[in-house]
Amino acid sequence: MRFENLSIVVPVYNAEKHINNILINLAKIPDVAVIMVDDGSNDDTVFKIEQFISNNRLLKWRLIKPGHRGASGARNVGISEVKTKYVMFVDADDEIDIDAFLNLENLLYKDFDFLSIGQVHVNEFTDNLSDEYRKTLIFSMLGLKSFEKLDSINTKLSCPGPVSKVYSVDMLNEHSIHFPEEVVHGEDLLFNAAVVSKAKSIMFSSESIYLYYNNVESVSKAIRYDVVKNHFNFMDILLSICECNELISQKDKSAIKLICEINDNTALILQNSKATMIPFYTSDANFRLVKRRKIIHLLLLKCGMKSIIKKIVLNNRNAHYETSNSLREVQRY
Structure with missing residues (x-):
């Protein structure tokens, strides 16, 4: 199953408490591009994201740090960085049901x-x-x-x-x-x-x-x-x-x-x-x-x-x- 047509934009702000959950969650989706947009966090959110991307060698993942612009601004920055045909949005404290999501593969073609x-x-x-x-x-x-x-x-x-x-x-x-x-x-x-x-x-x-x-x-x-x-x-x-x-x-x-x-x-x-x-x-x-x-x-x-x-x-x-x-x-x- 492949999702190379899709980018997932995740705006994050001071999300250190739950950020590991969504990182582990999204890493289960094969070949998807993930764009994490930090909205000026002042906790360990950025460190945890950078460490996760590096440790797991996620070459299609990126962390962007445009400064504080609010959730809308962060999503807009994410859209401007997308290189795939489709984009979806996920909030940092939510999750995807991976088994159900994988059933969407054919739709994205x-x-x-x-x-x-x-x-x-x-x-x-x-x-x-x-x-x-x-x-x-x-x-x-x-x-x-x-x-x-x-x-x-x-x-x-x-x-x-x-x-x-x-x-x-x-x-x-x-x-x-x-x-x-x-x-x-x-x-x-x-x-x-x-x-x-x-x-x-x-x-x-x-x-x-x-x-x-x-x-x-x-x-x-x-x-x-x-x-x-x-x-x-x-x-x-x-x-x-x-x-x-x-x-x-x-x-x-x-x-x-x-x-x-x-x-x-x-x-x-x-x-x-x-x-x-x-x-x-x-x-x-x-x-x-x-x-x-x-x-x-x-x-x-x-x-x-x-x-x-x-x-x-x-x-x-x-x-x-x-x-x-x-x-x-x-x-x-």
């Missing part, structure tokens, strides 16, 4: 722009992407409903992030698709939205290859980015992607704005319950596209019931993690 991998999928290849289908995939990433009539069985990606996916490097370069470094939260969704808007062919695989580790200890950590600035940067880029490709109507645009206003106002409350809310513009929104629980959040937000919103969100998070017997809960994609 086929031609496609984008491959989404996960147990939510049915195996499928489509090279006739309608605007309605592109919009449906983007709406699913945003948590919006879609009522389009589609031929495809697969109406959502395996997850909104860049993991558990394979991208054509030529397609990314042709359309200058990159991770927006001015967006701290939601940048990976924007990357996938840009890919979906430009891809000429998409392949889906039902394999479950990606082990995503949630750090239970970090669930209640504070939101440390500028939510308002991030909101408007995110909205500008997302609407530009959709409008430039003529994927949405005015009512669709209003629904997108509304769901983002609900999500980001909720984040604002979690960050600082006394913060000034982002204004809601609901006059022409298509509420049919918004899921019921988000409508409830909207009503609570507009009534100023910040403490109730905060309690609901934190209770939902705690309920999800309270049954975990480990500090690192795994989720499969």
